Amino acid sequence: MIRMRTSIAWLLPCLLLLASCRSLKPSQLLPIIKGDPAVVVKSLRMPKSEVWYSRFAHHTWLDVRLEGQADWMRLEIPTPSSGIRVSHIGAEKAFANKRWGRSIQVRTVVSGPEVAEVGEQLVARAQAMGDPSYRAWPGPNSNTFITDLVQSVDGMHVNMNSNAVGKDFGLNFGPSETGAGLEIDAYVFGLQVGLIEGVEVHFIGLTLGIGVQPIRLKLPFLPELGF
Helix, strand or coil: CHHHHHHHHHHHHHHHHHHHHHHCHHCHHHHHHCCEEEEEEEEECCCCCCHHHCCCEEEEEEEECCCCCCCCCEECCCCCCCCCCCCCCCHHHCCCCEECCCCEEEEEEEECCCHHHHHHHHHHHHHHHHCCCCCCCCCHHHHHHHHHHHCCCCCCCCCCCCCCCCCCCCCEECCCCCCEEEEEEEEEEEEEEEECCCEEEEEEEEEEEEECCCCEEECCCCCCCCC
């Protein structure tokens, strides 16, 4: 377990980066994380190969660099039938700005020597999980997996895209995935309030709300509208 003092030390930079990560591209991360251990949460819109009505939704995954490693570990459920994948990727893929023909969003990034244990825990827990049931809408799906995985590690938080369908699936009452708010969810309906996410209403996997950091409007089926 991570000591509370250590968690607080790197939580503040994490929250500050949450507020600015909409403008960050993966290729811009190198001077930020340098050669340190790092955890990067990324997402992108579903590719054009998917059915038209699902292309608004976002797929989320983790890229983790462990201490002393040049390569990265990618943690995700890439397809409905794949189950959980923990795979090695090179730096070229880790810092690529596009995947599946879509631009990648950096949702959260934390790095530094104190993050080494966080990365190890994330990889170990993903490897230990049995393949979960999968339902693209409203969940559980790849986004549900990332939310559950991140919240299982002390001090790790993420600001998910509002169109990451499935991120709030389940029966939840407690801290939100950003760690700066509270959420109440009961599978098909929920409410989330926080200093970063603002106010969100959840209904059958869709999100309607106003975000705070950064200020943005969250509408179902549409990209987040920033101000």
